[in-house]
Amino acid sequence: MSELKNRLVSKVQTVKPTAEVVVAEPAESNYVALTTNAMEIISENLKSQPLNHQLFDVIKSPSGGSIAFTVPSLSGDEVEKELTGIVLSYALPRAYWDTPDPIEGTPPVCFSRDSLVSSEGDRCAICRFNDYGSKDGESNAKACKEFVEIFLLRPDSIMPVIVRVPVSSKLIFQRYMTRLISKMIPTYGVITRITLTKAVNKTGQPYALYNFEVVNHLSPEEAAQAKLFGQGFKEIMKAEELAQPLPRAEQGAA
Secondary structure, three states: OHHHHHHHHHHHHHHOOOOOOOOOOOOOOOOHHHOOOHHHHHHHHHOOOOOOHHHOOEEOOOOOOOOOEEEOOOOOOEEEOEEEEEEEEEEOOEEEOOOOOOOOOOOOOEEEOOOOEOOOOOEHHHOHHHOOOOOOOOOOOOOEEEEEEEEEEOOOOOOOEEEEEEHHHHHHHHHHHHHHHHOOOOHHHEEEEEEEEEEEOOOOOEEEEEEEEEEEEOOHHHHHHHHHHHHHHHHHHHHHHOOOOOOOOOOOOO
16 A cells, blocks of 8 residues: 555656746837836936936027937937937926017926926917917017927937927927827837938028938837836926926027
8 A cells, every 4th residue: 555655656756747837028129218227327327316307418499490309318419310229208388478579598488298288277279378479579489388208219218308399380299199109100119210300490590490200110028018117207306396497588489
């Protein structure tokens, strides 16, 4: 009986499956933020402080009809013909100054972070400063300045840059977003390229017109990593949201 028992135990041990722990590896990607512990590095360097809006590098709209971007870097400003990256998020702020040409750095009299409700709690859509021609009475411009802020993640950085798009190209960007929506593609699922073309307004002044296009689709693994990174990034930003500094006047902005 003892011998039979031993043989049965031996047989059971032979066919018993071995449990293996599978560790998920980061997706292979050209984007360093998607393959490293980026959020840990950001939190550690910030010492758990909120990510202030003013800490981001901002790529502004070029003046004088230039079709090249001025991009801040560790070695100084660099000139680039195009910007490529993942759109993690974007905002549609607006701001009003009580003078047509405010001094650079001047905070606005009124502002909105979403172009829907102002800092005073009023609806932007029915505000008189949202009317065409309200800026100076001589042009069709609005007194309240609209723009788009895109949080663009570039391949060689774990910190997105803010690409500031002027109102003259706001509709172009929104149409690009609509095309992505029509194909059920999230902004973090593709690589977006931003370029500039030269245009001239009704008064003959040159300005840069923004163009947006998809140059590549992320793999499902990369898109999942980009989504997680974007969510973590937004959580860090949330703590600073209520204390976000006012937009400042810029010189040469369209």
